[in-house]
Amino acid sequence: MIELQIDFLQYDFMRSALAAGLVASVLCSIIGIYVILNKIVFISDGIAHAAFGGIGFGYLLGMDPLGFGIASAVLTALGIGTVSSRSRVSEDTAIGVFLATGMALGIIFMSLSKGYAKDLYGYLFGNILAVTWNDVSLILALTLSVLILVFLLYKEFLILSFDPAYAEAIGLPVQRLRLLLLCMVAFSVVVLIKIVGIIMVIALLTIPGAISRQHMKSITGIMAGSALLGAVFVTAGLMVSYLLNVPSGATIILTAAVVFFLSIALTR
Amino acid sequence: MNIVSIRGLWVCYRTHPVLEDINLDLEEGDFLGLIGPNGGGKSTLIKVMLGLIKPDRGTVLIFGRSPKDARGQIGYMPQKTLFDQSFPVKALEVVLMGRYSRVGLLRRYGREDRDAAMRALEAVGMGGHAEREIGSLSGGEQQRVFVARSLVSDPRLLLLDEPTSGVDSAQQTEFYDLLSRLNRDMGIAIVLVSHDITAVSTHVKKIACLNQRLYYHGSGELAREDIEKAYGCPVEMIAHGTPHRVLRRHD
Numbered sequence: 001m002i003e004l005q006i007d008f009l010q011y012d013f014m015r016s017a018l019a020a021g022l023v024a025s026v027l028c029s030i031i032g033i034y035v036i037l038n039k040i041v042f043i044s045d046g047i048a049h050a051a052f053g054g055i056g057f058g059y060l061l062g063m064d065p066l067g068f069g070i071a072s073a074v075l076t077a078l079g080i081g082t083v084s085s086r087s088r089v090s091e092d093t094a095i096g097v098f099l100a101t102g103m104a105l106g107i108i109f110m111s112l113s114k115g116y117a118k119d120l121y122g123y124l125f126g127n128i129l130a131v132t133w134n135d136v137s138l139i140l141a142l143t144l145s146v147l148i149l150v151f152l153l154y155k156e157f158l159i160l161s162f163d164p165a166y167a168e169a170i171g172l173p174v175q176r177l178r179l180l181l182l183c184m185v186a187f188s189v190v191v192l193i194k195i196v197g198i199i200m201v202i203a204l205l206t207i208p209g210a211i212s213r214q215h216m217k218s219i220t221g222i223m224a225g226s227a228l229l230g231a232v233f234v235t236a237g238l239m240v241s242y243l244l245n246v247p248s249g250a251t252i253i254l255t256a257a258v259v260f261f262l263s264i265a266l267t268r
Numbered sequence: 269m270n271i272v273s274i275r276g277l278w279v280c281y282r283t284h285p286v287l288e289d290i291n292l293d294l295e296e297g298d299f300l301g302l303i304g305p306n307g308g309g310k311s312t313l314i315k316v317m318l319g320l321i322k323p324d325r326g327t328v329l330i331f332g333r334s335p336k337d338a339r340g341q342i343g344y345m346p347q348k349t350l351f352d353q354s355f356p357v358k359a360l361e362v363v364l365m366g367r368y369s370r371v372g373l374l375r376r377y378g379r380e381d382r383d384a385a386m387r388a389l390e391a392v393g394m395g396g397h398a399e400r401e402i403g404s405l406s407g408g409e410q411q412r413v414f415v416a417r418s419l420v421s422d423p424r425l426l427l428l429d430e431p432t433s434g435v436d437s438a439q440q441t442e443f444y445d446l447l448s449r450l451n452r453d454m455g456i457a458i459v460l461v462s463h464d465i466t467a468v469s470t471h472v473k474k475i476a477c478l479n480q481r482l483y484y485h486g487s488g489e490l491a492r493e494d495i496e497k498a499y500g501c502p503v504e505m506i507a508h509g510t511p512h513r514v515l516r517r518h519d
Contacts, residue, residue, distance in 0.1 A: 037355065152374055159365045163351055169318055169344050170368050171336075217401060219356055 008242055013129050017248070018238060020131040020139055024191050025208070025230025027143040029223045030150050031188040032209035034181055037161040037219075041206055043080055043182065046095035048189035048201040050076035050102030055123055055193070056109030065123075066135060066190060073186035076102060081179045126197030126249025128238065135194060142187045149184065157181065158219065195234070196249035207256040208233065211263045229259070269332050270295055271425055271457045272317065277326035279312055286312050288480045290326070294425075294459070299451045301472035302461045308479035310461045311347070314429050317459070318344060330425065340369045343423030343456075345414050347430045353403040359413045360398040363388055366420035388416035391454075392446060408439030415446065419456075426450070426458045432467070444471040 009015055035044050054072025058065035076098050083094045110120050122130060150157065159167045160177050168174045185205075192201045212225030237252030244251075272294035279287040287309045294300060304310050315321040316328055319335030330338035343366070363385040364377050371377060389395050392412040402410060411431065418426055428447075432440045448471055450456050462468045469475060476484035 037352070155364075155368070155371075155377065156373065158357065158361070159368060162355055162357060162362070162365070163346075166344070166346050166365070169315075169320060169346060170366070171319075171339055172368065173373070213354075213356065217356055218358075222356060 008239055013131075014238070014242070016131050016133050016136055017128040018235065019133075019136045021128060021195060021234030021238065021252075022231050023136065023139045023143050024188075024195055024204075025234055026227045027139070027146060027188050027191060028205050028230050029208060029212075029225075029227035030146055031184055032205045032226055033213070033219060033222050034157060034161060035185060035205055036209050036213065038181065040182070040185065041202060042092060043077075043095055044185045044189060044205060045202040046080060046099040047073050047076050047182070047186050048193060048198050049099040051186070051190050051193060052106030052123065052198055053102035053104075053109070054106075056106030059119065060109040060113045062113075066138060066194065069190045069193065070187060072102065073190050074183050077182035077186040078179055081175075081182050122197070123193060124197050124199055125247060126193070126195055126200065126252075128195045128234075128248045128252075131194055139191050139194075142191060146184050146187060149180070153177070153180075196252055200249055200253045203253045203256060204230070204233070207253075207260050211260055214263055214267050229256075233259070270329075271298070271331060272459075273327075273329040273332075274317075275327045277316065277328060278324045279309070279316060279321060280324050285480060287316070290478075290482045292476070292482060292484065293486070294457055296424075296457060297451070297455055298457045299448070299471070299473040300457075300459045301468035301475045302459060302478055303463060303465050303468060303475065304478035306463065310478050311429055313478060314344075314427050314459070314461060317427060318342065340421060341424050343418035343421060343426045345418040345426070345428045345431050347433060351402070355403060357402055358398065359389065359394065359400050359402055359405065359416075360385055362402050362413055363416045363420050366417040370421055384420050384422070385416070388420040389413070391419060391450070392416045406439075407435050408442065411435055411439070411443060412446070415443075415450075419450070424456060426456055427461075428458065429461045430463070431460070432462065432464065440467060447471065 009018070035041055051069040051073035054068035054070070054075075055065040057072070058068030061068075080091065080094050080098055083089055089097075106123075107120070121127075156167075156172060156177055159170075159172055160174060160181075164174055164178075167177075188205060189201050192204050196204050208226035208229040209222060211229055212222045216222040216225045233252055233256040237255045238248055240246070240255065241248040241251040270293050272292060274290055274292040277287055277290040278285060290313065302310055302313070312321060316323060317330060317335055319339060328335055331341055335342075360382070364381060366388070367377060367381045367384065371381060386395065386398060389398050392415050394409060394412050394416060397405060397409065397413075402413065405413065414431070418428070426447075432443055435443065444467065447458060447460065451458050451473075458472075460468060460472060474484075474487060476482055
């Protein structure tokens with residue numbers, strides 16, 4: 001086992017992959033619980049898919065796709081939040097439209113440049129081994145800013161998540177807080193795209209929190225528990241994918257899913 | 269000074285009036301029951317008093333100030349809170365939410381806020397349940413926690429919007445007794461919105477009926493004609509002898 005670990009970490013790309021995965025676990029644990037409590041799982045998935053438009057654009061320009069991905073994810077988050085509150089388009093319709101438009105744009109942009117098929121696969125299904133140390137520092141910076149925001153606005157996000165109607169009545173800036181939450185979701189999903197790919201983002205964002213919630217009684221406890229679980233899933237998934245030579249993103253998700261179903265079965 | 273002073277209030281949704289020429293005065297220690305049909309504007313009136321809806325015409329003063337400025341002195345309990353019963357939050361944390369108007373954005377709750385939350389829980393007889401998760405409490409107990417949340421900012425006016433929906437009748441009676449006690453012992457003025465005329469009439473001091481227009485005589489009685497005008501149809505009434513009558517005695 002120890003030999004395996006040394007073997008496993010002798011490559012720099014494995015070390016950066018693991019570092020990215022561990023930091024992302026912390027980010028997911030903080031945002032994931034709010035996604036679950038506010039029932040914005042579908043919105044988060046929509047944002048992840050829409051981010052592909054920006055990623056494709058960055059890819060076409062030969063610039064950092066992650067930065068463009070974040071920009072388009074934030075725009076989508078603000079778009080969905082604003083469209084659904086101001087117009088007669090219902091929220092889930094707005095999500096559907098943004099989701100498909102972003103994907104379509106991403107596919108067009110990417111097909112206009114070379115090397116399309118291989119990289120497209122990476123964005124859809126994740127390629128944690130391609131994470132650079134630059135990506136790791138970006139993920140770290142995003143995680144720190146989300147940590148600070150949630151620390152400062154913990155009480156506000158608790159009221160908003162528990163009882164939005166009451167929050168509005170007592171003068172909480174509900175709409176602005178909701179948009180801020182969606183922006184933080186946007187940060188998280190783009191980070192996760194690097195790790196498990198667009199299609200599986202939502203699983204890594206919600207599964208650790210969902211498991212942790214079955215065993216922990218407070219929000220901070222759930223966050224801590226899901227950070228730990230996320231770290232375990234990423235590490236175990238990476239090792240298994242290395243040993244069996246199977247895709248890392250899917251292995252991480254399957255590891256999480258197995259624990260999720262076990263946890264449900266055992267707590268019954 | 270009146271606690272609530274509403275003069276010539278109009279609120280319209282697009283071009284359709286929801287509230288029409290409302291006049292209402294409430295004094296210290298008042299306990300007003302506000303009844304009326306669904307869609308009659310009861311919740312809208314409460315929202316105007318909370319400063320969430322701007323009047324199209326007329327003035328609304330709470331403690332002589334605009335509703336927004338008076339918010340810190342108003343306790344509010346919405347219609348049955350539809351929260352996730354497994355939401356990971358303790359009763360005490362729910363009560364603390366009511367301190368938001370005092371604590372403000374970005375600041376943290378302090379010792380003083382926690383003490384106030386404990387006192388509020390004790391005032392509603394839930395002091396022993398502070399550390400319990402909200403979802404593990406019964407419907408009636410949860411309702412008491414929400415009353416504590418509305419009390420925790422030491423309000424002088426409580427606005428309760430159909431607080432008893434979804435609670436069984438034994439718990440309702442207990443709940444109304446609790447409100448009477450808060451009104452009598454702590455001198456908190458209360459506006460209680462309900463469509464349960466019978467229950468309300470036995471507990472409140474004054475009663476008003478709202479259906480776009482407000483039918484109110486500053487007393488605990490309403491004329492049958494008022495209620496029928498408000499509901500737009502004959503209403504079968506059960507008149508109570510004591511302690512209050514909603515309907516004046518007919519000969």
